[in-house]
Amino acid sequence: MSLPFTPAFPWLLYAYPWMPFPRRVIIYLREKRIPSSLVTVVRVSTPQDEDQAVDSSYPPRPTGSLPILVVPSAEENGSASGLQIRQSMAIMHFLEEVCEKRVYGFGDAALRSLAGTTLVQRVEINEVLSLAEQCTGDWNPVRTFGTKAGTMSYPAGSKEMLRWVRRSLMTIEKWWQAAERDMSLLRQGVDGHVTLADIVLYQFLEFTRDCYGVDMTLGSGEKVRDVYGREVVETFPKLREFFEAFGTRESARRIVDEGDVPPEWALKNMLVWADGAL
Incomplete structure (x- = not known):
């Protein structure tokens, strides 16, 4: 990888720390x-x-x-006019490559890849990553139509889109059950098992619970019809194990003084759901 200039340090990550897309990058930096x-x-x-x-x-x-x-560029040290990288996934993939190549001073920070080191690892990580991203995108109409934080009230639309979020989560659940993934390896004090997909998925589950009061790892335990009309049992034991295990990690801790906790004015709107939206 080459840049059009020799960068000055430190690099600057502009972020609303508690919001979903910046939050995942901050967890990544800590991890x-x-x-x-x-x-x-x-x-x-x-x-x-x-x-x-x-x-x-x-x-x-x-x-x-x-x-x-x-x-920042070396010639304009302290300005924000150097190379600018937008979108959380682009930022994390950029940093992954910088660490892998051990360039621009990142040699000491070059821990193992979170994106996978073999073809099979990368495929497996990207499978879950794509669905975790889908969950985040599908949540936008859920909260837009269903909460006071949204721009219009359409409870039926919110409830329908929530089914699509659960569809993606159910797919991940089935994959992890089949693989018998050991979630204890994600707990604090154990290194070498966290992936980019884990960070993005955890951030989504944390965001919906902490900001909107909806724990997506808790299913009804009953038989329901999915978006295709198929009968499924709505339960997510592996996702629950995952969420609890990753939540013990130091990287996942919300630090009040660093802006990781949503403000009260935002919670007042996000926690207000319309009748029939969930």
Whole structure:
């Protein structure tokens, strides 16, 4: 990998730390043990609070949705006009490659790949990763139609899209049951088993529970009809094991002083569900 310039350090990750897409990158940085001397998280206030960096010593945030990773140029040290990488998955894949190649000072932070080192590993990780991303995308109409945080009230639409979220989760559940995945390997103190897919999926499950009060790992335990009309038992024991195990990791801890916890004004809207939306 080559850049058009020699970067100055640290790199800057502009983020709303509690929001879903920045949150997954922050978990990734912690899991990868990339220090702030290499990548500094620049906390940005929410759009309702003028959308500026909380610490004014940093350059103003670049335009565009967050997170944005800025690699400052050597000639303009301290500015935000260097290489800018947007979208959480692009940022994490970029950092994975930088660590793998041990360039730009990332040699000491180059722990094992979270994206897989063999073809089979990469395929298996990307299978789950694609469904975890699908869950995140499908949740948007659920919360938009079903909660006070949304732009319109359409409870029936919210409930229908929730079925599609559960469809993706059920697929992951079946894969992990078939593979007999040992979730104890994800607990704090055990290294070498967390993947990019785990981070993205955990962040989704954490976001829906902590911000919207909906624990997606808790099924009804009853037989229901899926989106294709097939009868399935709505239960997610492997997902539950996964969520509880990953939640013990230091990387998953929400740190209040670093902005990882959603503000009260946001929770007041996100936790208000319309009748019939769930």
